[in-house]
Amino acid sequence: MEQTFQRTDLAKEQLDIALDLFLTSKSFVATLTLAGAAEEILGKALCQEGKKTALEQQYSTISSFGTFLERNNFTLKDYINEKNRARNAAKHMDLASHATITVDMQDEALWMLVRALDHYFRLGFNESDRIKKFNNWFYENIVGY
Secondary structure, eight states: OOOOOOOHHHHHHHHHHHHHHHHTSOHHHHHHHHHHHHHHHHHHHHHTOOOOOOHHHHHHHHHHHHHHTTSSSSOOHHHHHHTTTTHHHHHHHOOOSSSSSOOOHEEEEEEEHHHHHHHHHTTOOOOOOHHHHHHHHHEEEEOOO
């Protein structure tokens, strides 16, 4: 039976499942792709509110420095492509020569969750119990607190 869904509700469900998969270490690639889908949808919702996405904010902070270091044009598109490289590789295979990718999947999943959660909170959604568990894990394992 067909139903109508709010896309942000679907993104919140994807994010919740991604958090569970990450916290239980069941699948970092599934975490990455689910969190990536949530990050994208929630990012578009932010844009509809006239706000920048996490990557746009990061880029505006580092772009002049990146251009200086690389001595070439460091575009937002290039930055976004690099930050989404692992997610896109997990979702697509354009050429036979792209049959493998070398990444730290847990690290990629972690930072995609962080981006998705940034969008989630800037849209005004409430902290769930699972998000609290992730935040506690993050402070213990990443921040060292």
